[in-house]
Amino acid sequence: LMVWLRRCTHYLFIVVVAVNSTLLTINAGDYIFYTDWAWTSYVIFSISQTLMLVVGATYYLTFTGVPGTATYYCLIMAVYTWVAKGAWFALGYPYDFIVTPVWLPSGMLLDLVYWATKKNKHSLILFGGVLVGMSLPLFNMVNLITVADPLETAFKYPRPTLPPYMTPIEPQVGKFYNSPVALGAGAGAVLSVTMAALGCKLNTWTYRWMAA
Numbered sequence: 001l002m003v004w005l006r007r008c009t010h011y012l013f014i015v016v017v018a019v020n021s022t023l024l025t026i027n028a029g030d031y032i033f034y035t036d037w038a039w040t041s042y043v044i045f046s047i048s049q050t051l052m053l054v055v056g057a058t059y060y061l062t063f064t065g066v067p068g069t070a071t072y073y074c075l076i077m078a079v080y081t082w083v084a085k086g087a088w089f090a091l092g093y094p095y096d097f098i099v100t101p102v103w104l105p106s107g108m109l110l111d112l113v114y115w116a117t118k119k120n121k122h123s124l125i126l127f128g129g130v131l132v133g134m135s136l137p138l139f140n141m142v143n144l145i146t147v148a149d150p151l152e153t154a155f156k157y158p159r160p161t162l163p164p165y166m167t168p169i170e171p172q173v174g175k176f177y178n179s180p181v182a183l184g185a186g187a188g189a190v191l192s193v194t195m196a197a198l199g200c201k202l203n204t205w206t207y208r209w210m211a212a
Contacts, residue, residue, distance in 0.1 A: 014060055014073070019080060039180040042144075046137040046184040047191065053077065053103050054132045054192045057110055058124065058199030067115035074107030102139040106132045121200050129196035133188030141181045 057070035078101035109131040110124070117123035 014056065014076070042140075042180045043137075043184045043187070046140050046180075047188050049103070049140070050106075050133050050136045050184075050188040050192055051195045053106060053136065054110070054129055055195040055199040055202070057107055057132075058128070058196045059202050061110065061114055061124070062121060062200050062203045065119060067111045067119075070110040070114070071104060071107040074101065074103035077101075077103050102136065102143045105139050106136045109135055125196040125200060126193060129193035130189045132196075133190065133192030134185040137181050137184030137188060140184075 053074065057073045060073045061067075061070045063069075081101075110128045113128040113131060114120075114124050117127070
């Protein structure tokens, strides 16, 4: 019974984190329509995606103890996002909005650290967290370069539910942040270490709670 409960707790956590990561991903793509706040939103959502990715992937990785699990977790996020984007496509939005699995390279780096350090959790937290935090904003920007022009997309697919202050205007690039990738990567690198540690701790707490 305890084994069954522990497994259910584990899979429930994976599903919850992956679903929330998917929702954050949709928001990160949605910022294209908010062209006046594009870089601000990009930084915020890049960091939020990074943190959700690293806590879930670290939890999953340390739970199984098998290098490659973090990449598999990122694949789950990608598939969830593709399914969710299907709903956007049905509403008339472009399907190439954001469908590139930008999390996979970050998950591969996490797996590589875990494998190279011979499953050392402290190295995973420090090096893996930093690498994920620094890499995801970069890959996210590479992904955004491949999609249609933000301003053109915003006017071609108007959002009737947007409040007046959110209507697309000429983007103020550089008004808030001169380098959104650098800012997102810097903040993400610091915060991801904490979230990676939380992912490892959640794994321990899950075992202790189920064994109590």
